[in-house]
Amino acid sequence: MELAYIPSPSRGVLYLGPVPLRGYAFCIIIGVFVAVWLGNKRWVARGGRAGTVADIAVWAVPFGLVGGRLYHVITDYELYFSEGRDWVDAFKVWEGGLGIWGAIALGAVGAWIGCRRRGIPLPAYADAVAPGIALAQAIGRWGNWFNQELYGKPTDLPWAVEITSSTDGRLPGTYHPTFLYESLWCIGVALLVIWADRRFKLGHGRAFALYVAAYCAGRFWIEYMRVDEAHHILGLRLNNWTALFVFVLAVIYIVLSARKRPGREEIVEPGASDGDWDEGAAAVEDAEPDLEPESKSKSESEGPSAKADAEEKKDAGASGGGGVKKEPESAEKS
Known part of the structure; x- marks a missing residue:
């Protein structure tokens, strides 16, 4: 009886017409768009302006790609700088x-640079984009499936992935x-953050x-299952120690931050609400000129009758004007 399994793609390159696009890069691009889309919705819901998340992502994404590649090259330097390797491959993200x-x-x-340019607190921005980053990771992990890399130990489970070629x-x-375990875990993390928030x-x-x-909690046990080459410290893979260390820092931050600054920021983007008011005021001002012709025509239609009333009052004043003028004179004589 043939065992069920998840087949690996026959090739890791997708073609958009004549343009080749590696599956790994495609997954990262889709992940970035999802992260920005969800982050924008959450940012606007918190009182920020639409488009701010994308503007800051212009800074955060390139920095993130460089940082991710640097970490990989530094921790797996032998893949690029050992004998028989080509160091130029380190740039082939x-x-x-x-x-x-x-x-x-x-x-x-x-992100910090982008936030400073917009006058936005980095923690508020990070809170808005957190679930989106988790979903981006969930999508990006499928790039490992295209490359047939970073899999775990041998197994005959129905959801095992078939590896046909290996480097x-x-x-x-x-x-x-x-890759599938981490993808599902990241989806769960995104839902957890949205619910808790x-x-x-x-x-x-x-x-x-x-x-x-x-x-980090999920990465710890998933990392423990992987069989690719890695540096070990006291029997644990380097990424296990990193996950443990970062997990502790994150928990400490949550506890201390909750004590020092409970609740949520009232203003996440200075001037955002004022900008909304200005737009509304502009709409009112645009509508006001439309009322002028109506007011003008009304005054013109009432013009003759009003003029006649004014002339009648003038005549009445003239007929009784003598007595009015004599009073001051008699008063002066007395």
């Missing part, structure tokens, strides 16, 4: 190899689809810290 830790760290630097010398077979009104960076802590 489209072939795979991004470390989430470096992407988040340097991406935060890019690490392993035999073709069925393995734990750790609505339930507890998380602010001042706590929604982002919750995302970081929840992701």
